[in-house]
Amino acid sequence: MSEENSKSDEVSSFKLSESPAHLLRRSQQFATEIYSDLGLADNVTLRQSVVLAAVAEKEGLSQSDLVNTTGIDRSTLADMIARMEMKGLVSRSAAETDARAKSVFLTDAGRIALDEAMPAMQTVDKALLHALPKNKRKSFLATLALLHSAAEGVEPPKANGKNKDKSKGDKKKSKKKTSSKKKKSKK
Template sequence: MVKSGKQARRSGTLADSPSHLMHRVLQLALDIYAEEAGDGGPTQRQFAVMEAVSVRSGLTQTDLVKATGIDRSTLADLVARMTTKGLLARQRSSLDARAMAVSLSAEGQALLEAARPRVEAADKRIMGLLPKAKREGFLELLGELAASADAAPEQARAEAKALKKAQKEARKAEKSAKKAAEPVKKARKVKKLRTAEPVA
């Protein structure tokens, strides 16, 4: 028998799974984006990289990871391919000689400018699927989720640091406890030896 209403929600169906629903919505958004961008347009990730670089030229790949949310290895591959295509240019960062600063090439700038109205059309189509009264709240919720995603690596580092510190303190306390127990053990050993000595 199929359950309905609140009982169905408690059963953990796909219809009530945030991760599943977000995955489906992402697929829909990417399909709409691909239709609007067309065959010659940039992918959604390429657009995100170009837009981030256009806002602040000279970003390092670490900066781009933070700005776009694309993971480090994917971004490195993406930037390499976009550089080969002539959309991006890379040079040593003036702030950090070990890092490469990324900037838009003239070709990349032209592609970005051509893509912006198409991306805007895709965004309008996506938002058009929602009632007008819910659109602003939807964007706010997406912003909150994105902020949580941005904070996750920092939070994970902070938690790892706190765990390491707690483990170090626990080892220190354990050593202190062992050290404090040594005189008691020695005293017991001496007492045991004395009681074990034969009576003359």
């Protein structure tokens, strides 16, 4: 089979309805539509409310830290912060550790906007989860957390703090080390 036919087969076998990237994008659009339709947070968009929430969690984050926290690309976030600053929702000042970096802070108006947006954000979360069967909700959140960890380039958290991937041999070695430590501490 030629390379051209192989590529053609790949394209013809691709189904948008089975594409994780497309499905995630449509899910994000669904969340945005729910948020907008609620009309509870006329002052800020869903993405702006996410930025406000990130700043509220840790005042003084740099714009680079906000890029990492929110996942919004650098240029889009810079534009958003500039617009939010003009609206009086955030303020920026030179970072203490790096004069080139800007630290972002909520203003009183930003806190009010976040307080007004919070019910809408919570309603969106509930609506997304309620769109799923009850028995799928925890695994959905766990899957999203795994994707988030992958995006952050960090090892995903282990269930209950234990490493489920250890082989039996590794577990035995671990038990031996623990028991020998206990014996030494008794002496």
